[in-house]
Amino acid sequence: MQHIVVIGAGTMGNGIAHTAAASGLEVTLIDVAQEFLDRGMKAISANLQRGVDKGKISAGDKAEIIGRIRQSTSVADAAAGDLVIEAILENLAAKSALFRQLDEITPPETILASNTSSISITRLGAVTRRPDKVIGMHFMNPVPVMTLVEVIRGIATSDETYGRVEDLAKRMSKTAIEVNDYPGFVSNRVLMPMINEAIFALYEGVATAESIDGVMKLGMNHPMGPLQLADFIGLDVCLAILRVLQEGFGEPKYRPCPLLVKMVDAGWLGKKSGRGFYDYRK
Numbered sequence: 001m002q003h004i005v006v007i008g009a010g011t012m013g014n015g016i017a018h019t020a021a022a023s024g025l026e027v028t029l030i031d032v033a034q035e036f037l038d039r040g041m042k043a044i045s046a047n048l049q050r051g052v053d054k055g056k057i058s059a060g061d062k063a064e065i066i067g068r069i070r071q072s073t074s075v076a077d078a079a080a081g082d083l084v085i086e087a088i089l090e091n092l093a094a095k096s097a098l099f100r101q102l103d104e105i106t107p108p109e110t111i112l113a114s115n116t117s118s119i120s121i122t123r124l125g126a127v128t129r130r131p132d133k134v135i136g137m138h139f140m141n142p143v144p145v146m147t148l149v150e151v152i153r154g155i156a157t158s159d160e161t162y163g164r165v166e167d168l169a170k171r172m173s174k175t176a177i178e179v180n181d182y183p184g185f186v187s188n189r190v191l192m193p194m195i196n197e198a199i200f201a202l203y204e205g206v207a208t209a210e211s212i213d214g215v216m217k218l219g220m221n222h223p224m225g226p227l228q229l230a231d232f233i234g235l236d237v238c239l240a241i242l243r244v245l246q247e248g249f250g251e252p253k254y255r256p257c258p259l260l261v262k263m264v265d266a267g268w269l270g271k272k273s274g275r276g277f278y279d280y281r282k
């Protein structure tokens with residue numbers, strides 16, 4: 001595998017493009033408009049510069065890595081890649097439309113991967129004529145730092161596709177962990193109920209946000225408490241994933257806490273909106 005295409009130059013897409021290019025792969029980064037590509041490339045440059053400032057890479061290395069990333073606003077350029085990683089917005093209709101288009105544009109042997117946090121890989125595979133080559137590559141944020149890639153097998157994903165994606169993850173200095181396609185995969189199925197329970201504890205007045213996070217940090221050795229983590233992920237994202245779990249399993253244990261629903265209704269989405277369980281407006 002030599003050339004990978006990343007679609008979506010946002011938080012995850014630019015991190016994936018950065019990491020792939022830093023591993024020596026040729027990358028084409030695609031977004032709908034140049035302004036989003038500019039923003040993504042600016043983030044990559046700033047993140048690489050931190051490495052230069054710390055003496056981990058040279059200014060020459062930085063230029064070389066950036067030089068391996070081609071930019072495009074045309075999805076037709078996805079045809080050039082050995083593998084495509086989709087990292088656009090978390091929306092089933094948008095992702096299905098894109099997978100249908102990719103199935104038309106790319107050679108039949110190209111692997112189509114999605115970085116989705118919660119959408120069924122089996123469903124995305126089903127809109128293509130190559131469900132055996134459709135797979136989930138769930139990178140963690142921030143991509144250049146986090147070593148896990150949760151690799152999700154849809155019902156039809158072949159062993160060969162899994163093997164090639166596992167090799168790619170290794171090449172990108174990541175560890176692939178294999179999981180099957182069920183709502184929330186493993187990461188969010190375990191994480192979101194914990195976050196939701198922490199919100200219930202706050203809602204019921206068991207303890208303050210600081211105390212709940214303090215217990216989990218000091219007592220369980222978590223680097224971040226669940227409420228702080230929810231603020232970082234985005235409360236709207238947490239609520240959307242809980243709804244996927246609730247709908248997918250039909251079990252009351254995934255019922256989102258009313259406090260979470262209320263905060264999302266208020267536009268208190270966590271760090272990105274300035275206010276969540278903590279206040280970031282200062």
Ligand SMILES: NC(=O)c1ccc[n+]([C@@H]2O[C@H](COP(=O)([O-])OP(=O)(O)OC[C@H]3O[C@@H](n4cnc5c(N)ncnc54)[C@H](O)[C@@H]3O)[C@@H](O)[C@H]2O)c1
Pocket residue numbers: 007008009010011012013030031032033036087088089090091094098115116117118138139140141233
């Ligand atoms: N942010 C996280 O922590 C995180 C972690 C793991 C997985 N994910 C998943 O990764 C995906 C991307 O998330 P993000 O946080 O990077 O989003 P983001 O909003 O930062 O970036 C999405 C980018 O996709 C572009 N885009 C939208 N539609 C497009 C299309 N049809 N073609 C090309 N580009 C298009 C947008 O212009 C934007 O630049 C989502 O599926 C999300 O669930 C996010």
